[in-house]
Amino acid sequence: MPETPATTALLQVRGLGKSYGDVPVFAGVDLTLAAGEFVALVGESGVGKSTLLNCIAGLDDADTGHVSFDGQDLxxxxxxxxxxxxxxxLGFVFQAFHVLPHLNVERNVALPLLLGGASAAGARARxxxxxxxxxLAALVHRMPAQLSGGQLQRVAIARALxxxxxxxLADEPTGNLDPQTAAGVLDxxxxxVREAGASCLLVTHSDAAAxxxxxxWRLSPSGLFAT
Ligand SMILES: Nc1ncnc2c1ncn2[C@@H]1O[C@H](COP(=O)(O)OP(=O)(O)OP(=O)(O)O)[C@@H](O)[C@H]1O
Ligand SMILES: [Mg+2]
Known part of the structure; x- marks a missing residue:
């Protein structure tokens, strides 16, 4: 079971399991993530990495187990x-971006600040x-339909941070990027993580990112294992 030696667990998952109908996706997932840790989550396509991230974030309901965040059982x-x-x-980078098509780049990225009560003027500098x-400094006023896949991905990352x-929680955030841009996004x-003391759980198929x-950590049908 992947455990952390640190005492301050930001995220603790115990016995998490999920099926779609009769088809199990994963079972018995235990993990502990400390504040300031950067962990990569790997595993074959279809093994349930995105589903696990969604269950941790409460965007999907697990069938069994618990997720606690800052000591609170979600x-x-x-x-x-x-x-x-x-x-x-929480900052979530979706595998499919989920950038809102009717808002320009600046407004998409400002959304978490506005939902948190900031004014548009107050959000602008950040x-x-x-x-x-x-x-993406030069593209603030572009609409999502006018962006490339890699640019959309970076809008999603900016919005999550x-x-x-x-x-x-970042689901393959460098999947559509060339190696140089991918390295920049990982930076x-x-x-x-370093400056804000945040923790990051990064789903990736990239060896360089891992x-x-x-x-x-590697997800398999029988649970999650340290590699
Ligand atoms: N809404 C759904 N209904 C039924 N099955 C689903 C649903 N969503 C996902 N699945 C199945 O659950 C399994 C896990 O999917 P998931 O998207 O979590 O995999 P993944 O590890 O993120 O794969 P990838 O690396 O390709 O992104 C897959 O077999 C997928 O087909
Ligand atoms: Mg996925």
């Missing part, structure tokens, strides 16, 4: 309280900073 919170935790403390970090979340994620993590 399954005991009502939907509103869970949404609050997600909005304030949005500019994070767009600069992912190399803009509110300085305690936990970043941004690592910097957020090598830069503190630890690597």
């Amino acid at each position: 399954s005991r919170l009502d939907d509103d309280a869970r949404a609050q935790v997600r909005r304030r403390r 949005v500019a900073e994070v767009l600069d970090q992912v190399g 803009v509110h300085r979340p305690a936990l970043i 941004v994620l690592h910097r957020q 090598r830069r993590a503190d630890r690597v």
